[in-house]
Amino acid sequence: MFEWRRVSKFKLTPLEWLLVAAGGILLLKTLGPKLRSYAVTDARTFNAVGDIDYGDDGRTSQNLISDNPTRIVLLGDFGYDRSPSVWWDSSTMAPIRSSGIPIIPIIGNHDNSSQYLKIFGLTSWNYTRTLGNVRFVVLPARPSLSSIESKVKAGQNDPNIRWVIPLMHKCIVTPKGSHHPPEISINFHKMFMKYSKVKLVLQAHNHNYFRSVKNGITYMVVGTGGRTPYNDASDLWTKVHLTNVYGVLKCSTTSTNINCRFVDNSGATRDSFSVS
Ligand SMILES: [Fe+2]
Secondary structure, three states, X not given: OHHHHHHHOOOOXXXXXXXXXXXXXXXXXXXXXXXXXXXXXXXXXXXXXXXXOHHHOOHHHHHXXXXXXOEEEXXXXXXXXXXXXXXXXXXXXXXXXXXXOOEEEOXXXXXXXXXXXXXXXXXXXXXXXXXXXXEEEEOOOOOOHHHXXXXXXXXXXXXXXXXXXXXXXOOOXXXXXXXXXXOOHHHHHHHHHOOOOOOEEEEOOOOOEEEEEEOOEEEEEEOOOEOOOOOOOOOOXXXXXXXXXXXXXXXXXXXXXXXXXXXXXXXOEEEEEEEO
């Protein structure tokens, strides 16, 4: 009987229920847009790919923009030897520009440096970008170890930064690819190992997909933008190797993890992993 009395205290008349419902609707209308805007600004996602070409008839561009990421990371070789302006304005890359999604570009060996600087509104290929708790450090074609280390160190010492992600076209760590890493790469790898916030490195140049883990750092090769695939082999560090595939790496960040998937241009997820 006691239970019944306690519950009955909260019994409402139909008019009272109506008032409660109206109050709820009013609250949702007031807070809804704020909550939606918070959700949008708090979303930290980036899609990345390099070695973009006509090989997949523009589907790489559609894959890059389809889920409206916060940033697009272009890992170099934007269009090979074609005129950058023609490629950018009227070809398969045009949807990326039309999307209005901010781009983080990295110079590739087939790219016309001065023309692409102009297209992307940059003054240098050696720069950093911050996305939430991530600091991207972009490496130019011929990076200086000390210059890159100072940028990595700044990210490491910034309390608002959880991860420092170096971005480059040519590979520092890659399996036995068509393009072997240069000798100097070992110096960069050793430098990255000194900084605990470097857990993920994005690269391209070899036209396939590799995920390798070396000394706790995940090195990605995402040269799957449409150029003819290479028939490369795995090595000791390789966790996943996909060839004859075109697709995009899609990552999202939380306060504790970076969660990534490799999505091929048919929409299938071919690999997924997290770094923390
Ligand atoms: Fe390349």
